[in-house]
Amino acid sequence: MSDTDQINRMQTLFAAQKAAFEAERHRSYRDRLRDIDAIAALTKKHAEAIKDAAAADFGVRSRCETQLTEIAYMATAAKHTRRHLWSWMQRKRVAIPGNLKPGTAYIRREPKGVAGIISPWNYPFQLAFSPILAALAAGCRVMLKPSEFTPNMSALMASMLAEEFNEDHVAVFPGGPSVGEAFTKIPFDHLLYTGSTHVGRLVAKAAAENLTPVTLELGGKSPVIIADDFPAEKAGETLAFGKYMNAGQTCIAPDYALTPKGKARAVAESTIARVEKAYPDWASDEDYTAVVSDKHFERLNAMIEEARSAGAEVLQAKGGTPGNARKIAPTVVLNPPDDSRLMQEEIFGPILPVLEHDGLEDAMRRVNAKDRPLALYVYSKSKKTARRVLEGTISGGAVVNNTMLHYSVEDLPFGGVGASGYGAYHGEAGFETFTHARGVFEAPVWHPSRLIQPPYGKLFELATKK
Structure with a gap:
């Protein structure tokens, strides 16, 4: 038709x-x-x-x-x-x-x-x-x-x-x-x-x-904020699941991660290690999804190359070559420039930028400087710290110490805020x-509201007196 x-x-x-x-x-x-x-x-x-x-x-x-x-x-x-x-x-x-x-x-x-x-x-x-x-x-x-x-x-x-x-x-x-x-x-x-x-x-x-x-x-750029008390290797385990499911083509996938100073590489390497365990040969693995179209595939590769050309370090999972399939290796990009497409556009693919923050206030400031995200993820062993981040940011939904799980709770409303x-x-x-x-409002046949109808007099004054 x-x-x-x-x-x-x-x-x-x-x-x-x-x-x-x-x-x-x-x-x-x-x-x-x-x-x-x-x-x-x-x-x-x-x-x-x-x-x-x-x-x-x-x-x-x-x-x-x-x-x-x-x-x-x-x-x-x-x-x-x-x-x-x-x-x-x-x-x-x-x-x-x-x-x-x-x-x-x-x-x-x-x-x-x-x-x-x-x-x-x-x-x-x-x-x-x-x-x-x-x-x-x-x-x-x-x-x-x-x-x-x-x-x-x-x-x-x-x-x-x-x-x-x-x-x-x-x-x-x-x-x-x-x-x-x-x-x-x-x-x-x-x-x-x-x-x-x-x-x-x-x-x-x-x-x-x-x-x-x-x-x-x-959609939007759903951020991850990692507090200083959270182990980098533990963060990488759940980041890999949330980011590379459906090859990152998920509206609430982690879009970028903000880590404490000196921990970006550890988070990046633990994420890659976990995804290599999940998809030992991502190129031929039927459980690692391809990118949906040639246009989207080309866009994602161009974003990686732009960041690489600007001096960012690119880490990619081992696993062969995908042949004719529109597959992109699970990728982590360390410290891409703020003006790069990776940091300006929603990625919607298997690429995770990992950057460093100067403390939680700096991380929240950077998140709040962007459009309101559909989801926000905060990692901390301290409930007080996690709630501090939740109180200091705005997002459609949020998860503490994991990613995306809020979507599967039917009693939680799912939706965005602002641009998301x-x-x-x-x-x-x-x-x-x-x-x-x-x-x-159901009133009986005779209701005292008649007392406040005109002509106004003493009954009106009595009924409306506070």
Whole structure:
């Protein structure tokens, strides 16, 4: 189907989904459970096909990492949502001031309507199905625009969802930039976008024309701050896991590390040693993922060479040559210049700059001088020190003494702040994103508020006297 045909289909199905929502504004608890169970069942049924599609799109994509970060993640998220949905759907009573009694005040969580979801290429299944799960739990209809960089996964997701959902409930729209641009102009009741900050700004601008509420899950340069009391070799173990999973193509991957004076080399060498143990022959190892496209591959290599030419030391894992695969050796760059692309752009690849700081105040100052990151990682044996860093910085999320694990806690809202995005989802936060908090006050037939209506007199003075 051509992009023009997809755009026409998009308009038709948006109207169909709006009509379907109007006919069923408050989808029942049982029906929502069926939707959640359908997402879980589809994930389990097509697990091998999901791994195949990811591998085809990336050239080399670790089947184990696809199992962990996409399939197992979605199974856990669906189970969590199913367990808590009933309590999320209940109205929440709130207190009322004495001068408004008798009466009852409460909050109803009502589905917003038709939700638009724009998903990225780096975790193409999970970052599409996770917000779909939240929107369905909220009682919404869903339209998905997946990334054009992962066409095999896009086609698979479309066929999977068609097995369980009519298109007036869930519909998928593969296609290029013109389809994506048209998608952002639809007057959705909510739009969730995951991707780059640059495109996020364009999405927000297009959505603003319709006053469409937007959740932006963007990226940025997520820093690591290592305190003087934390062993360098221990830091390297978890940095290697967080940085080189999916070849660094993760929005919350550590983007650069700030170490105490004199410890940068130790951290760099321990990181490389750990990654060499994880991927003894990264070039041929099917568990070490390739870079998604030629353009991105060339960009990452150019960033390494720029830093090398500027005098930075480049350490790379041993492991042969990748042949025709778009693989880049796990890389650590010691002390790249502040004006280098490695330190100015989000890297989104298997390259970790390691620099030195002059103490925690200096480290926090350098982090705070940049845009607010999506994640921040602090390493210290002291809880007091770690909390000092958390209090002295701002980020979308944070982890102490490890990386990325906060993403897998469904009860934690996941989202950015400032240039790394706004709004959140996962767990109840996702349910809240796709519902409207409708405040309701129920008064009896006769309510004393009549005493403060005109004509104003002694009863008014008595009722409003403080």
